[in-house]
Amino acid sequence: MSIRINIKRQENGAKEAYWQSFEYSGELHVSIGTLINNLNSEMLEKDEGERPIRFDCSCEQGLCGACAMVVNEKPVLSCQLFCDDLVQENNEITIHPLSKFPVISDLAVDRSQMFEVMKDMKLWLEEPAKVRTANLTLQYEVSQCLMCGSCLEVCPNYSLGELFTGMSSAMSMTNLTLLSEDKAYKKQYTQRVYDGCSKSLACQEVCPMDIPIVEAISKMNRVSVWGMWNMFTKLR
Amino acid sequence: MKNILVMGSGLAGMTAALKLVEEGAAVTLVSPAYSERAQSVMAMGGINAALNTKQENDSVDEHFADTMRGGSDLNDPEAVANLVQRAPEIIRWLEEIGVNFTRDEKGRVDLRNFGGQKKKRTAYAGARTGKQIATAIIAKCRKYEAAGQIKRLTGWRFHSLLIEGQECAGAVLLHENTNELQSLVADAVIMAVGGPNGVFGKTTGSRLNDGYAAGMLLEQGVEFSNLEMIQYHPTTVHTPSKRMLITEAARGVGGRLYVIREGQPWYFMEEWFPGYGALMPRDVVSQSIYKVCNEMKLGINGSQEVYLDVSHLSPEIIDVQLDEVVSICSKFLNVNPYKEPIPVAPGIHYFMGGIKTDKDHTTNLARLFAAGECSAQYHGANRLGGNSLLGAICGGWVAAESSLLVGPMDKAAAEKIGEQQLETANQELQHWEKRANTSIKGYVQIKQELSELMYGAMGIYRKERQLLEAKKRLEEMNNDTAESWYHHHFYEYKTLSANILLARGMVESALARKESRGAHQRIDYSEKNDTQFKKSTNAVFLNNSICIEFN
Ligand SMILES: Cc1cc2nc3c(=O)[nH]c(=O)nc-3n(C[C@H](O)[C@H](O)[C@H](O)COP(=O)(O)OP(=O)(O)OC[C@H]3O[C@@H](n4cnc5c(N)ncnc54)[C@H](O)[C@@H]3O)c2cc1C
Numbered sequence: 189m190s191i192r193i194n195i196k197r198q199e200n201g202a203k204e205a206y207w208q209s210f211e212y213s214g215e216l217h218v219s220i221g222t223l224i225n226n227l228n229s230e231m232l233e234k235d236e237g238e239r240p241i242r243f244d245c246s247c248e249q250g251l252c253g254a255c256a257m258v259v260n261e262k263p264v265l266s267c268q269l270f271c272d273d274l275v276q277e278n279n280e281i282t283i284h285p286l287s288k289f290p291v292i293s294d295l296a297v298d299r300s301q302m303f304e305v306m307k308d309m310k311l312w313l314e315e316p317a318k319v320r321t322a323n324l325t326l327q328y329e330v331s332q333c334l335m336c337g338s339c340l341e342v343c344p345n346y347s348l349g350e351l352f353t354g355m356s357s358a359m360s361m362t363n364l365t366l367l368s369e370d371k372a373y374k375k376q377y378t379q380r381v382y383d384g385c386s387k388s389l390a391c392q393e394v395c396p397m398d399i400p401i402v403e404a405i406s407k408m409n410r411v412s413v414w415g416m417w418n419m420f421t422k423l424r
Numbered sequence: 425m426k427n428i429l430v431m432g433s434g435l436a437g438m439t440a441a442l443k444l445v446e447e448g449a450a451v452t453l454v455s456p457a458y459s460e461r462a463q464s465v466m467a468m469g470g471i472n473a474a475l476n477t478k479q480e481n482d483s484v485d486e487h488f489a490d491t492m493r494g495g496s497d498l499n500d501p502e503a504v505a506n507l508v509q510r511a512p513e514i515i516r517w518l519e520e521i522g523v524n525f526t527r528d529e530k531g532r533v534d535l536r537n538f539g540g541q542k543k544k545r546t547a548y549a550g551a552r553t554g555k556q557i558a559t560a561i562i563a564k565c566r567k568y569e570a571a572g573q574i575k576r577l578t579g580w581r582f583h584s585l586l587i588e589g590q591e592c593a594g595a596v597l598l599h600e601n602t603n604e605l606q607s608l609v610a611d612a613v614i615m616a617v618g619g620p621n622g623v624f625g626k627t628t629g630s631r632l633n634d635g636y637a638a639g640m641l642l643e644q645g646v647e648f649s650n651l652e653m654i655q656y657h658p659t660t661v662h663t664p665s666k667r668m669l670i671t672e673a674a675r676g677v678g679g680r681l682y683v684i685r686e687g688q689p690w691y692f693m694e695e696w697f698p699g700y701g702a703l704m705p706r707d708v709v710s711q712s713i714y715k716v717c718n719e720m721k722l723g724i725n726g727s728q729e730v731y732l733d734v735s736h737l738s739p740e741i742i743d744v745q746l747d748e749v750v751s752i753c754s755k756f757l758n759v760n761p762y763k764e765p766i767p768v769a770p771g772i773h774y775f776m777g778g779i780k781t782d783k784d785h786t787t788n789l790a791r792l793f794a795a796g797e798c799s800a801q802y803h804g805a806n807r808l809g810g811n812s813l814l815g816a817i818c819g820g821w822v823a824a825e826s827s828l829l830v831g832p833m834d835k836a837a838a839e840k841i842g843e844q845q846l847e848t849a850n851q852e853l854q855h856w857e858k859r860a861n862t863s864i865k866g867y868v869q870i871k872q873e874l875s876e877l878m879y880g881a882m883g884i885y886r887k888e889r890q891l892l893e894a895k896k897r898l899e900e901m902n903n904d905t906a907e908s909w910y911h912h913h914f915y916e917y918k919t920l921s922a923n924i925l926l927a928r929g930m931v932e933s934a935l936a937r938k939e940s941r942g943a944h945q946r947i948d949y950s951e952k953n954d955t956q957f958k959k960s961t962n963a964v965f966l967n968n969s970i971c972i973e974f975n
């Protein structure tokens with residue numbers, strides 16, 4: 189069986205983006221990442237000077253977040269999604285880079301902003317961690333965040349450079365809040381997450397690590413926003 | 425204030441950076457991608473420390489003895505003594521910075537069994553120890569990044585060392601996407617670039633660890649030790665993209681290895697090694713699987729695979745401790761480990777050999793240090809599961825401490841070397857750009873051939889003839905690369921010749937060691953020979969050839 193792969197390409201940030209289609213008739217129980225590698229090998233075999241498709245990858249087993257991209261309109265880790273699962277209804281696969289970040293080349297994007305904002309928000313522990321075994325499971329889950337950017341792709345409120353920083357930073361804030369008695373994270377949370385989040389919860393659907401985002405933000409809402417509000421009403 | 429350049433931002437690079445800034449140095453931390461993408465996050469099983477909380481009378485001395493025994497005495501005993509001594513302190517530090525270790529019923533860091541060690545000594549964080557440790561250390565680094573004390577250069581690769589006489593004076597860096605080059609002068613350089621997976625193509629590790637840096641360092645005169653010591657993890661599974669690890673924890677919690685003999689499951693490890701069973705050190709398990717499949721021809725359907733069975737364990741244990749195993753099996757193999765055995769075979773997993781360092785992590789070049797998987801000191805001929813995360817963190821600390829002791833440098837001379845080498849690097853780049861239209865056929869073939877050649881000659885069992893053939897072929901390939909050209913990516917183009925050189929170092933080291941020890945098993949020299957070879961191989965590149973000595 190031959191399938192059609194459409195890939196949005198762009199040599200670099202300064203060049204125009206374009207779509208390119210490939211016919212593929214190789215093995216289908218392969219991940220999208222392997223599929224792209226196979227397309228590249230075919231291209232290199234032919235040796236017609238065509239530029240291989242660039243994308244980021246490192247672990248190739250869903251542990252590092254490098255390879256996130258949008259496949260058939262859904263952000264995924266390309267090393268974790270299999271072609272045969274996709275082509276059951278439709279013989280076509282469409283791939284484009286995460287759209288909220290500047291393109292470096294083809295499917296590789298510059299996610300540095302996600303990391304930079306966490307510095308601005310001072311997301312680190314100032315004091316030794318407090319161990320409360322009751323919190324351990326949630327801490328563990330939110331610490332699994334790969335910083336892949338999938339949640340930001342589907343978020344109706346996130347765009348690069350705005351105040352709202354989205355769930356990747358919120359997961360770190362949750363971990364730090366649970367590990368400490370520091371109020372600073374809660375304040376950051378209120379300003380940079382709570383106030384901008386319209387609770388579409390699209391993020392929960394796409395998180396490749398199945399992090400319980402809803403549980404994490406409910407917890408944060410309880411301890412930061414409503415906690416403060418309670419205090420405020422008491423004072424009044 | 426000292427200015428230190430750290431190459432690589434996995435656990436070794438980050439802990440070095442942290443130690444350095446805490447002591448008041450300024451750090452530049454270079455890596456092709458953020459730390460979240462480093463191989464360190466892939467570690468699942470755990471990290472060793474003799475915390476002795478399981479009423480088993482464990483001790484630092486026993487951790488020392490197991491590590492030396494596992495490494496067949498090629499490990500540096502002074503370095504190992506420091507490693508095991510510091511291990512409990514490292515776990516306490518990790519707790520303090522917020523690593524979410526799994527806890528026992530008393531709320532203490534839980535410990536479990538890992539290969540090559542009879543005592544429960546491996547601390548772990550669910551099924552994702554490396555990731556959980558990395559998350560905490562990344563947050564810790566962030567504080568100093570915000571303060572400007574750690575400057576991250578992400579997207580950049582080590583290109584070459586600046587060498588002035590017998591001293592390292594900094595490095596040239598290459599930006600992978602833009603081909604921009606820059607030279608940075610530093611009081612010291614710490615290499616923490618991880619293992620050279622790229623030489624073999626498919627391993628259990630990360631694509632980012634392509635082996636370029638090690639090959640380049642060898643070319644520049646840095647000494648390497650025990651390059652022949654390559655660990656085959658006994659339980660990996662084949663997938664189209666890579667070999668995937670089934671964690672040793674699967675055997676640690678009671679998983680069993682078997683093949684079918686005369687219609688019945690035969691638990692060969694338990695029969696051959698009562699006491700340890702499937703938890704023998706990795707080299708022994710891999711060799712046993714080799715024997716079962718090749719000498720006894722009992723592999724699954726005549727293949728190199730045997731069964732790993734966890735289906736007799738309680739579903740709760742599998743849920744909690746082996747969730748990653750479940751996910752790999754269901755996604756990539758269509759196997760349900762709650763019910764069925766998993767077909768596994770040995771695959772390349774860890775490089776014990778690397779940049780030669782002493783217990784202080786100094787190399788043969790002044791002002792150059794190395795830590796983590798790219799370096800060699802702690803693991804000898806075979807590393808114990810759980811000792812490499814420990815080695816990466818401890819190594820980062822020690823390398824940082826040692827690098828702070830270097831004396832003042834001749835800045836002007838260093839700057840001059842920096843300019844010269846940057847110029848040379850730029851010329852090479854221009855030359856590459858000019859030849860952009862040459863055919864790349866040779867390149868693709870050579871890359872494939874390299875991987876096949878290395879898997880063949882440097883397998884679990886090695887033979888003189890095959891090694892000699894590989895040596896000859898690698899030398900020819902080295903000449904061929906001068907004719908082949910990869911015009912799509914300058915860094916990838918450079919990586920090929922660096923890989924071939926490092927491969928030559930590995931093959932020559934394996935040829936020179938005419939005995940069997942740890943991960944290095946020779947069919948033609950099947951015995952351990954302590955009189956001649958209880959020493960490390962030392963590989964240097966001199967006058968266009970690799971010289972091997974033992975010391
Ligand atoms: C699947 C798997 C499971 C494992 N499980 C365990 C375990 O349970 N316990 C244990 O102790 N060990 C385990 N290990 C081994 C352990 O993870 C590694 O040995 C350890 O993390 C190495 O750390 P490191 O800092 O030396 O290197 P890495 O984490 O590999 O980091 C290398 C860094 O160098 C960078 N780099 C690469 N090339 C260049 C270049 N040219 N220039 C600049 N930077 C460069 C990389 O991007 C990265 O930042 C496991 C390994 C694998 C693959």
Ligand code: FES
Pocket residue numbers: 244245246247248249250251252253254255256265266267268
């Ligand atoms: S390559 Fe690491 S998550 Fe896909």
